[in-house]
Amino acid sequence: MNAAAPFAAPPGRTLIAGVGNIFLGDDGFGVEAVRRLGEHPLPEGVEVVDAGVRGIHLAYQMLDGYHTVLLVDATARGTEPGTLHLLDATDPAATRPRDTALDGHHMTPDAVLALLDTLSAGTGGRRPRRVMVLGCEPADLAEGIGLSRPVEAAVDEAVRMIRQLVGADPDVPAAFEEPTEEPAEDPAAEAADEPAPAVAGSHPTERNTTPC
Numbered sequence: 001m002n003a004a005a006p007f008a009a010p011p012g013r014t015l016i017a018g019v020g021n022i023f024l025g026d027d028g029f030g031v032e033a034v035r036r037l038g039e040h041p042l043p044e045g046v047e048v049v050d051a052g053v054r055g056i057h058l059a060y061q062m063l064d065g066y067h068t069v070l071l072v073d074a075t076a077r078g079t080e081p082g083t084l085h086l087l088d089a090t091d092p093a094a095t096r097p098r099d100t101a102l103d104g105h106h107m108t109p110d111a112v113l114a115l116l117d118t119l120s121a122g123t124g125g126r127r128p129r130r131v132m133v134l135g136c137e138p139a140d141l142a143e144g145i146g147l148s149r150p151v152e153a154a155v156d157e158a159v160r161m162i163r164q165l166v167g168a169d170p171d172v173p174a175a176f177e178e179p180t181e182e183p184a185e186d187p188a189a190e191a192a193d194e195p196a197p198a199v200a201g202s203h204p205t206e207r208n209t210t211p212c
Helices: 025-037 055-061 109-123 149-165 187-192
Strands: 014-019 046-052 068-074 083-088 130-136 206-208
Touching (some): 014 025, 014 055, 025 046, 025 068, 025 130, 046 055, 055 109, 068 109
Parallel strands (some): 014 046, 014 068
Antiparallel strands (some): 083 130, 083 206
16 A cells, blocks of 8 residues: 545545454544544545444445545554554555455455455456545554553544544645645746645655654
8 A cells, every 4th residue: 555645525424434353452543533524524425334344344435436435544654652643555566465464354445455356357346436544553452442542642643633634624724635736927937937836735655643
């Protein structure tokens, strides 16, 4: 999966799915994040589901005509616990495992996306136009219920990021808008040397929310 590029609020239906096993410590990050997200108003067309470990069910649901799907999960990338990663998983050929074991009780986002390719070919379902993953670096995946302190601290930031992504938070600068182009004051100068579009905001693809 690749680092995500900035993008505007999705124009069609959006599915936000929390993925993970609440009985494996920080693996429950995605489930807790979407639970808290459900406490906030969201734009029309945005659906939030607790997919948990039901990866096969989630893969089928993702073929139900969504423009954008955002998977929220614990994602180990070797950074500090509590770091948030926004990743672009749209390209079906991007670092996807060829042989994915189907385990109805635990499937990572990569496994869900690999299954999605197979199901879309077999059923004629339409893949989402864009698939994103918002992952949090875990600290502890041992058996047990409850998040570690750094991952717990990252949940509210993840909710804020998701609301910003879907255009639900008017009090936060629109860091995910597409670049916009200002009209040129001198048409002749524009024709000679057209300036690059200005970016409306910036947003890091990784964010460390570990308390100091």
